[in-house]
Amino acid sequence: xxxxxxxxxxxxxxxxxxxxxxxxxxxxxxxxxxxxxxxxxxxxxxxxxxxxxxxxxxxxxxxxxxxxxxxxxxxxxxxxxxxxxxxxxxxxxxxxxxxxxxxxxxxxxxxxxxxxxxxxxxxxxxxxxxxxxxxxxxxxxxxxxxxxxxxxxxxxxxxxxxxxxxxxxxxxxxxxxxxxxxxxxxxxxxxxxxxxxxxxxxxxxxxxxxxxxxxxxxxxxxxxxxxxxxxxxxxxxxxxxxxxxxxxxxxxxxxxxxxxxxxxxxxxxxxxxxxxxxxxxxxx
Amino acid sequence: xxxxxxxxxxxxxxxxxxxxxxxxxxxxxxxxxxxxxxxxxxxxxxxxxxxxxxxxxxxxxxxxxxxxxxxxxxxxxxxxxxxxxxxxxxxxxxxxxxxxxxxxxxxxxxxxxxxxxxxxxxxxxxxxxxxxxxxxxxxxxxxxxxxxxxxxxxxxxxxxxxxxxxxxxxxxxxxxxxxxxxxxxxxxxxxxxxxxxxxxxxxxxxxxxxxxxxxxxxxxxxxxxxxxxxxxxxxxxxxxxxxxxxxxxxxxxxxxxxxxxxxxxxxxxxxxxxxxxxxxxxxxxxxxxxxxxxxxxxxxxxxxxxxxxxxxxx
Numbered sequence: 001x002x003x004x005x006x007x008x009x010x011x012x013x014x015x016x017x018x019x020x021x022x023x024x025x026x027x028x029x030x031x032x033x034x035x036x037x038x039x040x041x042x043x044x045x046x047x048x049x050x051x052x053x054x055x056x057x058x059x060x061x062x063x064x065x066x067x068x069x070x071x072x073x074x075x076x077x078x079x080x081x082x083x084x085x086x087x088x089x090x091x092x093x094x095x096x097x098x099x100x101x102x103x104x105x106x107x108x109x110x111x112x113x114x115x116x117x118x119x120x121x122x123x124x125x126x127x128x129x130x131x132x133x134x135x136x137x138x139x140x141x142x143x144x145x146x147x148x149x150x151x152x153x154x155x156x157x158x159x160x161x162x163x164x165x166x167x168x169x170x171x172x173x174x175x176x177x178x179x180x181x182x183x184x185x186x187x188x189x190x191x192x193x194x195x196x197x198x199x200x201x202x203x204x205x206x207x208x209x210x211x212x213x214x215x216x217x218x219x220x221x222x223x224x225x226x227x228x229x230x231x232x233x234x235x236x237x238x239x240x241x242x243x244x245x246x247x248x249x250x251x252x253x254x255x256x257x258x259x260x261x262x263x264x265x266x267x268x269x270x271x272x273x274x275x276x277x278x279x280x281x282x283x284x
Numbered sequence: 285x286x287x288x289x290x291x292x293x294x295x296x297x298x299x300x301x302x303x304x305x306x307x308x309x310x311x312x313x314x315x316x317x318x319x320x321x322x323x324x325x326x327x328x329x330x331x332x333x334x335x336x337x338x339x340x341x342x343x344x345x346x347x348x349x350x351x352x353x354x355x356x357x358x359x360x361x362x363x364x365x366x367x368x369x370x371x372x373x374x375x376x377x378x379x380x381x382x383x384x385x386x387x388x389x390x391x392x393x394x395x396x397x398x399x400x401x402x403x404x405x406x407x408x409x410x411x412x413x414x415x416x417x418x419x420x421x422x423x424x425x426x427x428x429x430x431x432x433x434x435x436x437x438x439x440x441x442x443x444x445x446x447x448x449x450x451x452x453x454x455x456x457x458x459x460x461x462x463x464x465x466x467x468x469x470x471x472x473x474x475x476x477x478x479x480x481x482x483x484x485x486x487x488x489x490x491x492x493x494x495x496x497x498x499x500x501x502x503x504x505x506x507x508x509x510x511x512x513x514x515x516x517x518x519x520x521x522x523x524x525x526x527x528x529x530x531x532x533x534x535x536x537x538x539x540x541x542x543x544x545x546x547x548x549x550x551x552x553x554x555x556x557x558x559x560x561x562x563x564x565x566x567x568x569x570x571x572x573x574x575x576x577x578x579x580x581x582x583x584x585x586x587x588x589x590x591x592x593x594x595x596x597x598x
Contacts, residue, residue: 003502010396011407018410021470022417024436025425039450041439099320108313116587118320121328123583125531127555128576131565132334133327155327158320216418218534219556234420234534241424241538248434255421263416270409 168202
């Protein structure tokens with residue numbers, strides 16, 4: 001009995017710990033600036049407004065002054081982030097599938113070393129490669145384009161993609177491939193028609209990891225982007241925070257907008273993520 | 285992802301009836317790996333080498349005339365560099381605080397989620413919330429909460445009568461330090477919980493039944509059964525979170541910008557400032573290489589420990 005009470009108390013405590021901070025910025029994002037600054041604070045918006053969100057589409061003069069154009073730039077930044085994150089996920093799946101297939105099906109010399117090397121590249125902190133990366137992108141004239149971001153995020157996500165996919169691919173029964181081969185199916189059409197559809201949970205898990213890596217990344221985006229033609233949402237969101245004249249309600253709204261896409265994705269695909277990861281990944 | 289499952293199916297050698305294709309398996313495998321190897325080689329291996337080369341130079345974008353090869357002068361200068369030494373102290377303290385909080389909270393949350401109770405599914409979904417939050421937004425969020433004028437914490441504590449007036453939490457060095465550590469923990473906790481939960485799920489229930497027969501109490505069951513099984517996942521958590529905390533950047537950059545003074549100026553923030561604000565690429569590269577060497581030593585130690593114990597499946 002006491003055990004149950006303690007359990008529920010802990011569960012509720014943790015639920016509050018996880019939700020309340022996020023609830024606070026959602027709450028703020030629906031407030032007028034005056035209410036947000038009131039003492040005592042409103043834990044529910046007493047006079048809810050969409051003004052902060054509408055400001056991103058059609059900023060008032062006052063809103064437009066916040067965070068060096070951050071308000072007007074927010075919708076473009078969301079589009080940039082979406083393009084970059086989806087492209088990163090796609091490039092990762094293609095490159096990762098080839099590599100992971102070889103680890104799951106072919107026994108070859110150096111396979112273990114190669115897998116460890118992939119993993120080690122993930123251990124290299126981004127800051128260590130950012131300067132040369134910047135100089136290379138400057139030489140290639142890719143600064144302030146999607147290309148520089150997609151390339152850098154691909155290198156971050158690729159090792160993890162390969163590890164997730166190789167574990168998942170090993171769970172696909174070999175007989176299916178043999179059957180396809182008997183039907184005189186080529187390797188590519190076997191992959192496309194048989195192998196990849198069965199591997200969907202693993203592919204989705206890997207795609208979400210790459211998407212989130214790209215969506216959340218900030219340091220490289222800060223270095224590689226300079227205008228709204230490629231600035232991503234974390235860069236714009238940071239402008240709200242570092243601006244002296246910032247409006248806390250607008251900042252909250254921008255924060256909420258930046259969380260929604262990855263959050264929706266994670267919640268929708270929750271089961272597939274668990275299934276994809278459970279194939280071998282983090283079993284202790 | 286990585287790490288173990290010792291009994292997972294090994295890839296079989298090529299089956300006998302498979303038609304030969306005039307190309308060896310090894311060649312075929314490397315052909316399949318070529319795109320990934322090229323991308324990683326060009327975009328990680330080459331920049332790392334280049335970064336080391338830069339760290340041996342005096343190279344400031346603002347002072348191009350002074351550019352020259354200086355051997356290890358940048359590294360030697362770190363020994364007497366007060367900014368570097370102070371950020372090293374801050375970083376180590378930050379890593380320790382983050383690790384302790386992560387392990388304690390993560391273990392508790394994983395243990396709760398491993399029990400059956402009404403609403404467990406909801407709590408499991410809620411755990412994903414911090415995971416989906418970009419570090420920058422995490423920083424923004426905690427700023428609004430700890431804000432000196434409009435913050436929720438001030439309002440709550442005042443209403444509860446715990447404080448007499450609004451406090452400027454983020455302007456005291458100690459306050460700012462613990463708040464950044466706390467914010468970092470909130471953001472990275474889900475990953476820890478997922479790893480520990482996976483570890484808990486491998487404990488055979490007979491172990492608990494046996495403990496029950498022996499009339500072991502809650503504490504004994506935890507120390508005798510749960511903890512030994514959790515040691516390995518905890519090791520993974522420790523290493524991953526050490527590396528994460530060692531290079532923590534975005535949350536801190538937004539929350540405190542390294543201030544007040546140098547109180548939260550961890551090495552990654554110092555590094556970015558050296559490069560972006562002072563455009564000192566030579567010294568910046570030397571800072572980066574120190575971070576790289578530390579994280580690589582930790583990760584190589586970690587991977588080889590797991591590998592020797594047969595706990596890594598590749």
